[in-house]
Amino acid sequence: MAVIETIIPIFLIIIFGFIIHRKGMISDRFISEANRFVYLFPLPVLIFTGIIKSDIKSVYISHIFSVILPTLTIMIVSFVVGYALRLRSGRLGTFIQTSFHGNVSYVGLAVLFYLLGEKGLNQGSILIGLMILLNNSLAIAILSWSSHHEKNLARSILSIIKTPVIVATFLGLIVIWQGIPIPKFIVRGMVILSNIALPMALIMIGASIGVKNIKKTFRFSFSSALLKLVVLPGLSALYFMLLNIDFRDITYVFILLATPTATTSYIMAYEIGGDPELASNAVTLSTILSPFAFILWANLANI
Numbered sequence: 001m002a003v004i005e006t007i008i009p010i011f012l013i014i015i016f017g018f019i020i021h022r023k024g025m026i027s028d029r030f031i032s033e034a035n036r037f038v039y040l041f042p043l044p045v046l047i048f049t050g051i052i053k054s055d056i057k058s059v060y061i062s063h064i065f066s067v068i069l070p071t072l073t074i075m076i077v078s079f080v081v082g083y084a085l086r087l088r089s090g091r092l093g094t095f096i097q098t099s100f101h102g103n104v105s106y107v108g109l110a111v112l113f114y115l116l117g118e119k120g121l122n123q124g125s126i127l128i129g130l131m132i133l134l135n136n137s138l139a140i141a142i143l144s145w146s147s148h149h150e151k152n153l154a155r156s157i158l159s160i161i162k163t164p165v166i167v168a169t170f171l172g173l174i175v176i177w178q179g180i181p182i183p184k185f186i187v188r189g190m191v192i193l194s195n196i197a198l199p200m201a202l203i204m205i206g207a208s209i210g211v212k213n214i215k216k217t218f219r220f221s222f223s224s225a226l227l228k229l230v231v232l233p234g235l236s237a238l239y240f241m242l243l244n245i246d247f248r249d250i251t252y253v254f255i256l257l258a259t260p261t262a263t264t265s266y267i268m269a270y271e272i273g274g275d276p277e278l279a280s281n282a283v284t285l286s287t288i289l290s291p292f293a294f295i296l297w298a299n300l301a302n303i
Helices: 002-022 028-040 042-053 061-084 089-098 104-147 153-161 164-178 184-194 197-208 214-242 247-257 264-271 276-300
Strands: none
Touching: 002 104, 002 197, 002 276, 028 042, 028 164, 028 197, 042 104, 042 164, 042 184, 042 197, 061 089, 061 104, 061 214, 061 247, 089 104, 089 214, 089 264, 089 276, 104 153, 104 164, 104 197, 104 247, 104 264, 104 276, 214 247, 214 276, 247 276, 264 276
């Protein structure tokens, strides 16, 4: 019951964003500018402050592999499923990347913070940087391969490394490894700025949801959502069972793996010869279904 009481308010804010956009209370231009603002400033600062407050020793190598191995496995599984569904070329590549490419920076951070508190946020911040780098790099590689657009692959990967969240991750790791002191008044200022990130990001996610054409690719987008929300974290659960690790110690891993498909998967599909409509519908459907996935995995972890 406590999990439901924590998860539902998060998605009520997403619904609120959807409603005020549909009512014309916020414009598409505002959504674009607000997304850019959150992306450039509050979100990277949130991750940076989360990392410098965290204990890097709490993130074990086994936790890192619990993300990498299931992601690589789900790529193979989604390829087989997509091929069985007769998807080819860019549409197949889009199906594969939407099956593992999660919205860890917006939805993942919000659920971690509101469900697990400051500890969950600090634990997840380090892993989020790794997942963003891994997911985006693999998504670009898959789309480039499936659509035969290899021209700008190196430039695209370089642009990922230069993204504010990745830069913030590396800077945060350098600070804690080197023990670089940061004045308290600067940290407090960053905390104030970072507090804007989560509620604003949730509203923008809701405002960006579109359900108009979801029927056209429902069979494919539903399969993608099932792989993303259930099978991917399920593979991680199997991994931890084999290592005899208590689920309560790694709840934050399940939360990050069970996030809905990232909105950037649509942008990548559009730019690298994929299927933007399938990507958009996968984002929408997985976002709608993700509260049930979060409740499922949180309950399995006995939260």
